[in-house]
Amino acid sequence: MTTLDVAWESRAQALADELEARGDLTDPAWKAAIAATPRHVLVPEAHEQDATGEWHPLDLTSPSGLDRVYSATTLVTALADRGTHREGISSSTKPDLMVRMLESLDVHDGHRVLEIGTGTGYNAALLAHRLGDERVFSVDLDAELVDPARDRLASIGRHPTLVTRDGAGGLPEHAPYDRIIATCSVPAVPVAWRDQLADGGLLLVDVKVGTGAGNLVLLRRDGDRLSGRFTDRWAAFMTMRHPHERLRAQCAPAGQDGRTRTTTAPPNPWERDRVVWFLAHLTGLPSGVRPGVRFDPDTRRPTAGTVTAPDGSHALVALEPTREGTWSVTESGPTPLWRAVERAHHLWREAGEPDWPRLGMTVTPDDQQVWIDDPHGEHRWRLP
Numbered sequence: 001m002t003t004l005d006v007a008w009e010s011r012a013q014a015l016a017d018e019l020e021a022r023g024d025l026t027d028p029a030w031k032a033a034i035a036a037t038p039r040h041v042l043v044p045e046a047h048e049q050d051a052t053g054e055w056h057p058l059d060l061t062s063p064s065g066l067d068r069v070y071s072a073t074t075l076v077t078a079l080a081d082r083g084t085h086r087e088g089i090s091s092s093t094k095p096d097l098m099v100r101m102l103e104s105l106d107v108h109d110g111h112r113v114l115e116i117g118t119g120t121g122y123n124a125a126l127l128a129h130r131l132g133d134e135r136v137f138s139v140d141l142d143a144e145l146v147d148p149a150r151d152r153l154a155s156i157g158r159h160p161t162l163v164t165r166d167g168a169g170g171l172p173e174h175a176p177y178d179r180i181i182a183t184c185s186v187p188a189v190p191v192a193w194r195d196q197l198a199d200g201g202l203l204l205v206d207v208k209v210g211t212g213a214g215n216l217v218l219l220r221r222d223g224d225r226l227s228g229r230f231t232d233r234w235a236a237f238m239t240m241r242h243p244h245e246r247l248r249a250q251c252a253p254a255g256q257d258g259r260t261r262t263t264t265a266p267p268n269p270w271e272r273d274r275v276v277w278f279l280a281h282l283t284g285l286p287s288g289v290r291p292g293v294r295f296d297p298d299t300r301r302p303t304a305g306t307v308t309a310p311d312g313s314h315a316l317v318a319l320e321p322t323r324e325g326t327w328s329v330t331e332s333g334p335t336p337l338w339r340a341v342e343r344a345h346h347l348w349r350e351a352g353e354p355d356w357p358r359l360g361m362t363v364t365p366d367d368q369q370v371w372i373d374d375p376h377g378e379h380r381w382r383l384p
Contacts, residue, residue, distance in 0.1 A: 008038045011070035015039075015095060019072065024096040027103055033129040034095065039069050042122045042152050043092045046075035055086050072096040077120055078145060090145055090238065092120045093183055097235055102126065104218055104231060105179045105204055111135065114174070114196065116167040116205075117183035117240070121149030121158075128158045136160035137174050139167050141241050166242055170196045177201060184240040185214070188383050189226065189363050197221045202228075206237045207361065209384055211290055212270040213281040217361045226363035227375065230356040234274050258314070258332030265338070265345040267305040267317035267327055268293075275356065276341065276348050282370055282381040283347065284340035286310070307337045315341075351379055 016034040019025035025034070046058045058075075059065045069075070074097075078090035102123075107113065113127050118140035127136040140146050143164045150162045163171055167182070168190040175196035182193075185208040197203055201221050208214035216235050219226040269277040270291040281289075285307075292306040294316060307315040313333030321327055329338050348354065354372050361368065362375045371380035 006038075006040060006066065008040055008066065008070070009035075011066060012037065012039065015070045015072070019096055019099055022072075022096065024072075025099045025103070029130050030099050030102055030126070033126040034099065036129055037122065037125045038156055039092070039095075039122055040066055041156055042120045042125060042149070043069055043075055043077060044152075046077050046092070048076070053085065078142075090119050090140075090142075092122050093237070098123055098126070100231075100233070101181060101204055101216070101235075102130075104216075105181055105202055107131065107179055111178040112174075112176075113137070113179045113181065114171055114177040115139070115181050115183065116170070116193070117237075118146050118149050118162055119183060120145075121153045121162070123181075123183060124149070124160045124162070125153055125156065125158050128153075128160045133159040133161075137163070137171050137177070139163045139165045139171050141166055141243065167240055168192065168242065172196055180204070182206065182240070183237055185237045186240050188368050189219070191365075194221060194224075194226050194363060197226075199223065206235060207383075208236070208239070209278070210281040210285065210287070212236060212274065213278045215274070215278070215356050215359075219361065219363065224365050227360065229358075229360045232355070232357045234356065258316075258330040259336075260328060260330040262322065262324075262326040263317065263329045263338060263342060264326055265342045267319050269341060269345070273345070273348070275354060275359065276344050278359075278370075279348055280341045280344035281384065283344055285337065286313075286335060287384060289337065307341075309333070309335055309337055311335060313337050347379070 013035045016031045020031055025031050046060060047055045048058050049055050060069055072094050074094045075092045077092055080087055111131060112135045115124055115138040118124060118138040124136055124138045138160060146162050146164045170192040176198040177196055178198050178201050180193055180197055180203045182205040185206040187209050189205060193203055199221055203219045204216060206216050216231040217228055219228040266272060286309050288310040290308050293302045294304040294306055296303050302319060304319055305317045311334055313335035315337040316330045318328040331338055351372050358373055360375060361370050368383045369380050371377060
């Protein structure tokens with residue numbers, strides 16, 4: 001039995017209907033693309049992480065596995081061995097997020113689209129169904145991803161242009177593009193993407209200045225500038241990789257003895273107050289900080305949020321508030337990490353507790369800035 005012999009059509013149609021019913025999908029053209037694309041061909045294997053952090057292969061050929069493929073689920077499709085552990089380096093994005101992004105791009109007949117991050121090729125298949133093969137271009141770093149994606153796309157009759165390349169450089173030989181969509185996160189917008197975007201064109205990219213710190217932003221080109229707003233619903237993608245990059249070394253956290261006090265800034269802003277977490281990175285948190293959680297060794301229930309910096313500085317914030325409605329925080333090491341979060345929380349409150357649509361971004365030849373409400377107002381910061 002070949003992969004196309006599987007009874008996938010009803011599952012694909014059910015997925016399209018579900019996305020429409022949930023409000024993720026409103027454009028009939030994208031609904032038709034979802035219903036016509038055999039995702040299981042493009043995602044023949046995936047991996048799942050258990051509670052201990054170990055990865056295990058998923059059986060996607062069983063009825064339950066196929067149900068998972070044709071659901072609004074992100075599937076991790078490639079792993080990298082980091083010596084002490086394995087981590088996901090490529091995935092097939094949740095279809096609900098993917099169609100929201102595609103609709104945000106405001107694609108029209110005749111548009112030429114560049115995708116940064118080929119992955120499995122599923123998104124390229126949707127674009128090719130909508131626009132035609134000759135108007136879709138996609139790049140990814142690894143031939144181990146691009147070559148199989150090209151073959152699988154060909155097996156379902158799709159032939160967009162796929163190239164193995166560092167995504168930061170785009171694909172200048174086929175520019176300009178009416179739309180660019182990045183299915184990976186970047187700490188700042190690469191200048192090549194701006195240069196390869198047609199004037200008036202749109203770029204949708206996940207800007208993350210730190211772990212979980214940022215969101216999707218939709219930028220329009222006007223001459224040598226890009227400007228636009230962040231999307232209302234938070235999303236996260238794997239970080240764009242580059243050839244020969246090295247993992248950043250982390251010092252061991254400072255000793256357990258530290259400075260304990262109370263704070264009015266709620267713990268775990270990377271989960272509950274993501275705009276605050278983003279602002280903290282823009283206004284003082286050092287580069288490379290990592291959020292985490294501490295568990296009770298007996299109950300395995302989370303008891304505190306943690307922030308660790310490359311210099312070994314550490315902050316631990318209790319999840320349970322005190323009777324006064326504050327939280328206990330203990331800081332150690334040379335950098336008082338939670339102070340930056342407190343400043344960001346105060347700034348956010350003073351600005352009226354803005355959600356993502358009030359935040360915007362401007363990219364010029366000289367710098368890249370994030371702002372609240374007004375690109376020329378008082379609340380604006382250069383990307384670190």
